[in-house]
Amino acid sequence: MVFSVIAIVFHIGITYGLVHWTALGFLGAPLAASISLWLSVLMLAFNISCTKSFAHTWEGFSFECFDYILTGLKLALPSATMECLEEWAFEILVLLGGLMPNSAKTSSLLAMCVNTQEIGYKITYGLIAAASTRVSNELGAGNPDRAKNAMVVTLKLSVLLSFAIILALVFGHNIWAAFFIDSNASYAVLRQDFASMTPLLAISIIVDSVQGVSSGVARGCGWQHLAVYVNLATFFLIGMTIAGLLGFKFKLYAKGLWIGITCGLSFQASTLLLITLLKEWPRSDLSKNPEEGSPVLV
Structure with missing residues (x-):
């Protein structure tokens, strides 16, 4: 939830900036959405990889994941x-x-x-x-x-x-x-x-x-x-x-x-x-x- 709040706050600023302050116009909106979604992904991945409570969540690739x-x-x-x-x-x-x-x-x-x-x-x-x-x-x-x-x-x-x-x-x-x-x-x-x-x-x-x-x-x-x-x-x-x-x-x-x-x-x-x-x-x-x-x- 915290990461989602951070992502939406950045999304508002990124969207406004790309739409109104650049030559992209309305094309800046989908680009801003992509940037914000990737920001959310990176924050969640960082949390899973660095927090001890997720120590056993990711232990690398194995064929077991296809079972x-x-x-x-x-x-x-x-x-x-x-x-x-x-x-x-x-x-x-x-x-x-x-x-x-x-x-x-x-x-x-x-x-x-x-x-x-x-x-x-x-x-x-x-x-x-x-x-x-x-x-x-x-x-x-x-x-x-x-x-x-x-x-x-x-x-x-x-x-x-x-x-x-x-x-x-x-x-x-x-x-x-x-x-x-x-x-x-x-x-x-x-x-x-x-x-x-x-x-x-x-x-x-x-x-x-x-x-x-x-x-x-x-x-x-x-x-x-x-x-x-x-x-x-x-x-x-x-x-x-x-x-x-x-x-x-x-x-x-x-x-x-x-x-x-x-x-x-x-x-x-x-x-x-x-x-x-x-x-x-x-x-x-x-x-x-x-x-x-x-x-x-x-």
Whole structure:
């Protein structure tokens, strides 16, 4: 966490400097992101190599590191796919905005909304990651009831935190919009458009907090493959279809696209919650050793 704070502080300065003080312009932004990510990598590598608590973490290359690649990939690839499907759905909205009349304004407005949604999601992402870890640990210890209780507690905290984000957005949407806009002329128009999108953003942020916890629980239970099918169906078959109809056919433009993706998000959250309620939670393959009273793998 400390290294992440250091990296983001440097990132702000590096980005501003490369964008505004050099001839790179907007090209300085991705370059700054690359520099900041490498800074984070180097700090973490230095910490692992120099801290005694990590003495046995890295002992050099060996063939043993390849023993569990397939086991890891069976979880990692579906996890990456379910995350990518969701992220791609929001990014596609910005691309679709470029196909609409007044494409510069529409795509800019959608980019503002997508970034706002992403920042709100990242604030609750810590709870989501904690839910995934806690659920998997409790299931591994053979405590499915405690795993379910952890999900309920995390869900309540995530929704509560998302409400705090929404209140800040409702009362400060003009200030927030000003961070994205440079000229006064465009600011007046986009500020009004962003203000009209705020109620839709509030709904999507709430729903996103619910689906985020549900996705974390799915990862903790090893249901990534189910979540991939859910994300594909809800975001691309349902969400994108509604977004295309409302945005292009009914000429709601940015609002139509956002309503569509919110519908997909709602279907995804409902489906994942239904799966967690109806599906039997996996139990550990650990049993008690009758002689020692300790869990052994069977």
